[in-house]
Amino acid sequence: MEKKSKPPFYVTTPIYYVNGVPHIGHAYTTIIADTLSRFMKMNGRDVFFLTGTDEHGQKVEKAASENGLEPQAWADRVVVRFMDLARDLACEPDFFIRTTMELHEKGVQKLFLKLLDQGDIYKGEYKGWYCVPDESFLTEDVPLEKDGTKICPDCGRKAQVVSEETYFFRLSAYQQKLLDHYASHPQFVRPQSRMNEVTSFVRGGLKDLSITRTTVKWGIPVPGDPAHTIYVWFDALHNYVTGAGYDRDPAHFEKFWPASVQLIAKDILRFHAVFWPAFLLASGLPLPECVFCHGWWLKDEAKMSKSKGNVLDPYVLLKAMGPDPLRYFLLREVPIGLDGNFSHEAFIRRLNSDLANDLGNLVSRSLTMIRNYFNGTIPEPGPEEPADADIRKAFDETRDRAVAHYESYTLNKSLEEIWAFITAVNKYLADNAPWKLHKDPALRPRLARVLRTAAAALRGTAVLVAPVMPGSAQKIWEYLGEPGTVRDIRFEGLAFDSPGLGQAIRAPEPLFPRVDLQAFLAEETIPAKEPVMDEETQKSPEQPPATTGSSRTTETAEPPVKPLVTYEEFARMDLRVAHVIEAARVEKAKKLLRLKIDLGTEQRQIVAGVAETYSPEQLLGKKFIVIANLQPAVIRGVESQGMLLAAVSGEKAVIPFFEADVPAGAKVK
Ligand SMILES: [Zn+2]
Numbered sequence: 001m002e003k004k005s006k007p008p009f010y011v012t013t014p015i016y017y018v019n020g021v022p023h024i025g026h027a028y029t030t031i032i033a034d035t036l037s038r039f040m041k042m043n044g045r046d047v048f049f050l051t052g053t054d055e056h057g058q059k060v061e062k063a064a065s066e067n068g069l070e071p072q073a074w075a076d077r078v079v080v081r082f083m084d085l086a087r088d089l090a091c092e093p094d095f096f097i098r099t100t101m102e103l104h105e106k107g108v109q110k111l112f113l114k115l116l117d118q119g120d121i122y123k124g125e126y127k128g129w130y131c132v133p134d135e136s137f138l139t140e141d142v143p144l145e146k147d148g149t150k151i152c153p154d155c156g157r158k159a160q161v162v163s164e165e166t167y168f169f170r171l172s173a174y175q176q177k178l179l180d181h182y183a184s185h186p187q188f189v190r191p192q193s194r195m196n197e198v199t200s201f202v203r204g205g206l207k208d209l210s211i212t213r214t215t216v217k218w219g220i221p222v223p224g225d226p227a228h229t230i231y232v233w234f235d236a237l238h239n240y241v242t243g244a245g246y247d248r249d250p251a252h253f254e255k256f257w258p259a260s261v262q263l264i265a266k267d268i269l270r271f272h273a274v275f276w277p278a279f280l281l282a283s284g285l286p287l288p289e290c291v292f293c294h295g296w297w298l299k300d301e302a303k304m305s306k307s308k309g310n311v312l313d314p315y316v317l318l319k320a321m322g323p324d325p326l327r328y329f330l331l332r333e334v335p336i337g338l339d340g341n342f343s344h345e346a347f348i349r350r351l352n353s354d355l356a357n358d359l360g361n362l363v364s365r366s367l368t369m370i371r372n373y374f375n376g377t378i379p380e381p382g383p384e385e386p387a388d389a390d391i392r393k394a395f396d397e398t399r400d401r402a403v404a405h406y407e408s409y410t411l412n413k414s415l416e417e418i419w420a421f422i423t424a425v426n427k428y429l430a431d432n433a434p435w436k437l438h439k440d441p442a443l444r445p446r447l448a449r450v451l452r453t454a455a456a457a458l459r460g461t462a463v464l465v466a467p468v469m470p471g472s473a474q475k476i477w478e479y480l481g482e483p484g485t486v487r488d489i490r491f492e493g494l495a496f497d498s499p500g501l502g503q504a505i506r507a508p509e510p511l512f513p514r515v516d517l518q519a520f521l522a523e524e525t526i527p528a529k530e531p532v533m534d535e536e537t538q539k540s541p542e543q544p545p546a547t548t549g550s551s552r553t554t555e556t557a558e559p560p561v562k563p564l565v566t567y568e569e570f571a572r573m574d575l576r577v578a579h580v581i582e583a584a585r586v587e588k589a590k591k592l593l594r595l596k597i598d599l600g601t602e603q604r605q606i607v608a609g610v611a612e613t614y615s616p617e618q619l620l621g622k623k624f625i626v627i628a629n630l631q632p633a634v635i636r637g638v639e640s641q642g643m644l645l646a647a648v649s650g651e652k653a654v655i656p657f658f659e660a661d662v663p664a665g666a667k668v669k
Helices: 022-040 059-065 071-088 104-118 173-182 193-201 231-237 252-257 266-283 301-307 314-323 323-333 344-375 386-407 411-430 441-465 471-481 517-523 566-573
Strands: 010-016 047-054 095-098 122-131 158-168 220-222 225-230 261-265 291-294 297-299 340-342 573-583 593-598 603-608 621-628 633-635 639-640 647-649 652-654
Touching: 010 621, 022 059, 022 071, 022 261, 022 291, 022 297, 022 323, 022 386, 022 411, 047 231, 047 252, 047 340, 059 071, 059 193, 071 095, 071 471, 104 122, 104 220, 104 225, 104 231, 104 266, 158 225, 173 193, 173 266, 193 603, 225 314, 231 266, 261 266, 266 291, 314 323, 323 411, 323 471, 323 621, 340 344, 344 411, 344 441, 386 441, 411 441, 441 471, 441 647, 517 603, 603 639
Parallel strands: 010 047, 010 261, 047 095, 261 291, 297 340
Antiparallel strands: 122 158, 220 225, 573 593, 573 621, 593 603, 633 639, 647 652
C-alpha cells in the first residue's frame, strides 16, 4: 500500500575537489549516502541523492597548466575518477553535479546578485594571512611564528599576506539568527558534540566573509564585475541547491529542498554548519534538516608499512572483493559520527566471520539442503513448532528495529540487529539439525518446515541488508527463486513468509569467499586500478613500480601462476614498442621517472617506478614494451598514459629492452 504522506528524502555528499584523488574518505561518505538513499526508497520515499565535484580554484588552474591543459580539460579528465568510484562502489546518485556546469554557474550568479542587491554582499578591502594551497585566509587567532610569518593550521604550510579588493558576505549579521536556529533545531548538526562545537564558535563572534578573488581566474565571474571570481565556498556550497533544481526546475526544487541530510566530514563542519545556513538565511531559502558530520578513517600505520602499498586506496579492496564487503565493513565497524581505525586485520576478520561465515554459510547450507533433500522445491511443510515461531517473531522484531535505526542514520546498529538475527537462524539450524531429520523419511514434513523457515529468514535478511549490500542481497533473492528485484520490495508490510517461498532454483555460488589474511597482505603491494596518491596526505610510502600485475611478489614465496586467460582476453591488451624521447625524475618521488615516449602515431607521457634501477639518461633512446590502452592514472600529480613492462625483483624494476631496430608503435603479440 503506497502511503503518499511520506515526505521526499534528499541526501547529499560534499562535492569532491577534482584536484584530490579518491580515497577511503570519499568512498565512505558516498557509501553512507547511497545506503540511506537505497533504504529510503525501500521505505517508500521519493529520494534524490546528489554528489559531484568541485572544479574551480587556484589548485585546478595550477595542475592544469602543469599538465599543459586548460582547466576545463583537466577537470574533464579527472572527474572521471570520482564518477568511476561511485559506480565501482555500487553507488547510484540521482545526479552528479559539477561546479563547472552552466546550470550551477547561473544559479550561483543569480544568488550572488540577489544578496548584492539586498546589501548582504558589499565590496571592500581584505588584507590577511592567506594559505595558497588551501585557498583560504587564516583566522585571526592563528599566532605569529618567530620569523613573523603565520603557518596554516590546516596544512602546516607557510601562509602569505594578501591584500585585495573583495566582495564580503555580511556574515556578522547572521550570528544571532544562526544561534536561534541551532537552539530551535537541536538536530541541525549531528552528532551532538559537533553541534556544541559549532554553537560555541558562533557565540565567539562572526566576521564578514570574503567571497570573491581577483587573484583566481578559474572560477565563476562576478556578474557585472568580471575582474572578480566567486570564491570557493560561495560557489561550492550552492551546488546543493543548484543540483536540486534551483532557478531551473522549480517543481523538483520545491519537492526536494531543503535537504533531509547533508553528509560531511569534520574538516568542513564550519563551512556547512555556519556559512552555508547563513547564505541560505540571506537568500530566504529553507535550511537543511540535518548536517551530519561523520568521522575519519585513520590508517593503521603499522600495517601500512608492512604491506607497502597505499592500502587505503578503495580500488584495491574493490578490485579484490567487489563493493559489498567494503560497504558492510565501513558501515558496521564504527558509528557514523566517530573516527574509525582502518586495518586489514579488522576488515578481513569481518569479511570472514560476519560475511563468509555467518551469512554466506547460512545461504549456501540452506539452499544446498533444499536442493539436495527436496530437489529445489520444498513440499507442504509440517505444523509450526515453537522454535519456528521464535524465528518468525525474531524476524518481525529485527525488521522493526533495523528500520528504525536506518531511519535515524545509525547504520551500524541496524547491521548489528540484522546480524543478531542471522546468528539466531544459524543456531536454529544447528538445534534442529535438518541433516539428521533427513535420515528419517517419517520426518520429512518437519524437515520441510525447518528448511522453509530458513528460506523465509534468508528472504527477509536479503531485504534488510539490501541498502548496504545491494549486489549480495539480489543474489540471495535470485537463489531463492524470488521474482523481480529485491530493491523493489518495501519494508512496510514486509512479511516473514511469502507465497513462492521454498524454492532453491539456482545452485548458490559462495557469496563471500573467505580471505587468508597473510596472502591478502602479501598481494596488496600494487594498487589495482588507479595508482593515485593524494598530495595532501603523502605520508604514505612511495608508489610501487608501475609494472604489470603479474609481477606481484612476496618476500617469502614465488607467486603462484594466475588462472588461465583466453587468447581473446590477452588480445584486449594493446602492447606496443615505445621509444623514449625524454626522461626526467618526478619531484620528491625517488622511485618515479616521467618518460615521454614515441608510439609511432603519437607521443605520450608515462610515469614508471624504475628510478632506483635507471637514471633518466640511461633510458633516453631505449626501446621497450608498453601497454598502450591502459586506463590513464595520476601518479604524484603527474598523468601516466600507459605503462611499461618490467620485471620486479626486490626493490628493483628491470626493463626488457629491444636490442634490434624496431620501429616505434610496432605491435607486440
Ligand atoms: Zn593550508
